Amino acid sequence: NAGVTQTPKFRILKIGQSMTLQCAQDMNHNYMYWYRQDPGMGLKLIYYSVGAGITDKGEVPNGYNVSRSTTEDFPLRLELAAPSQTSVYFCASSYSMANYEQYFGPGTRLTVT
Amino acid sequence: AQTVTQSQPEMSVQEAETVTLSCTYDTSESDYYLFWYKQPPSRQMILVIRQEAYKQQNATENRFSVNFQKAAKSFSLKISDSQLGDAAMYFCAYRTRRSYNTDKLIFGTGTRLQVFP
Numbered sequence: 001n002a003g004v005t006q007t008p009k010f011r012i013l014k015i016g017q018s019m020t021l022q023c024a025q026d027m028n029h030n031y032m033y034w035y036r037q038d039p040g041m042g043l044k045l046i047y048y049s050v051g052a053g054i055t056d057k058g059e060v061p062n063g064y065n066v067s068r069s070t071t072e073d074f075p076l077r078l079e080l081a082a083p084s085q086t087s088v089y090f091c092a093s094s095y096s097m098a099n100y101e102q103y104f105g106p107g108t109r110l111t112v113t
Numbered sequence: 114a115q116t117v118t119q120s121q122p123e124m125s126v127q128e129a130e131t132v133t134l135s136c137t138y139d140t141s142e143s144d145y146y147l148f149w150y151k152q153p154p155s156r157q158m159i160l161v162i163r164q165e166a167y168k169q170q171n172a173t174e175n176r177f178s179v180n181f182q183k184a185a186k187s188f189s190l191k192i193s194d195s196q197l198g199d200a201a202m203y204f205c206a207y208r209t210r211r212s213y214n215t216d217k218l219i220f221g222t223g224t225r226l227q228v229f230p
Contacts, residue, residue, distance in 0.1 A: 033217070042117070042204050042220030043158075058217065090158065102218060104158035 002026050004105035006091050012111045013081040021076040021108050023091030031094045032074040033058075033102065034066065036087040043090060049074055081112045115140045117207050119221035126195045127229050133180075134190045134224045136205030144210040147181065147188045148218070153201040161203070164188065166210070192226075200228045 007022045025032065030051050035043035045058030049068040063085055065077040074093075078085060091105040116139045126132035138147070149161040164172045164181050171179050176196075180189045192199055205221040 040122075040222065042206075042222050043218070044220070045217050048217060088156065092158070101160055101163070107156045 004091055004093055004103050006089075006105035006108050008108060009106065010109045012113065013078070015081060015083065015112060017081050018077070018079050019081070019110075021078075021089055021091075021110070023074045023076065023105060024072050025074075025091075025093040025103070026072065027093065027095070027103065028071060029093035029095050029103070030071070031096065031102075032068065033092040033094075034064070034074070034076045035090045035092065036060065036085075037090060037107075038087050046076065046089075078110075083112050086110060086112045115142070115145075115207050115209070115219050117205050117219050117221040119205055119224050121224045122222075123225045123227070125227040125229060126192070128195055128197060130195055131191060131193045132195055132226065134192075134203050134205075134226065136188045136190070136221055138186050138188065138205070138207050140186070140207065140209075142209060146208040146210060147179075148206040148208070149177070149179070149188075149190045150204045150206060150220075151199075151201045152204065152223070153198075158204075162190065195228050197228050197230065200226055202226075 004025045033048045034046040037043045044060050047066040049055045052071050055066050089108045092102040094102045118137045145166045147164045151159045151161050162172050162174045162177050176193045178191045202223045204223045206218045208218050
């Protein structure tokens with residue numbers, strides 16, 4: 001099992017550019033999440049999904065979009081990058097409400113200049 | 114809304130000694146989970162320990178244990194026999210247990226633990 005994988009590990013974007021952060025898990029987990037971690041802060045939830053075809057907003061969704069066409073993949077899209085989106089992005093997954101441990105990917109460090 | 118507060122931005126401990134990291138939270142719910150996550154320099158988030166609010170007994174995992182005070186809404190982490198590999202950021206997190214909600218985690222701002230030889 002690779003667990004939760006994220007690509008890329010690092011990325012530098014110019015203001016106004018777009019990109020997709022990839023996240024995949026091979027544990028057959030229903031629940032998937034995107035968090036961002038700003039310097040010196042805890043993680044904040046951007047979007048989450050409870051299964052293929054179902055997504056919902058978290059605490060800080062503005063400027064992002066997600067889709068969940070398969071159980072395995074949960075990409076995060078930045079349409080018009082802004083400096084405020086400079087952060088480390090973590091993807092996580094969990095099996096269900098009954099199994100409450102979230103497994104995290106290694107993170108993507110994004111810088112917008 | 115639930116909040117999680119970690120009032121110690123940094124802590125340090127001598128190798129083999131014991132250290133306690135503090136966490137308080139605010140909620141109106143009676144049933145929930147609490148977690149401690151470790152984030153080493155590799156950035157990987159690693160679950161250290163979890164506590165179900167309905168359980169009175171404090172959780173333990175080897176050298177890690179918690180002091181869960183539900184009435185005081187306090188959830189501290191004790192690390193015994195500290196090792197150099199324990200050096201990391203430690204995050205306290207809260208999750209509701211309501212069945213109609215997803216298991217979203219609410220994180221504190223973290224405590225950076227340094228371990229000195």
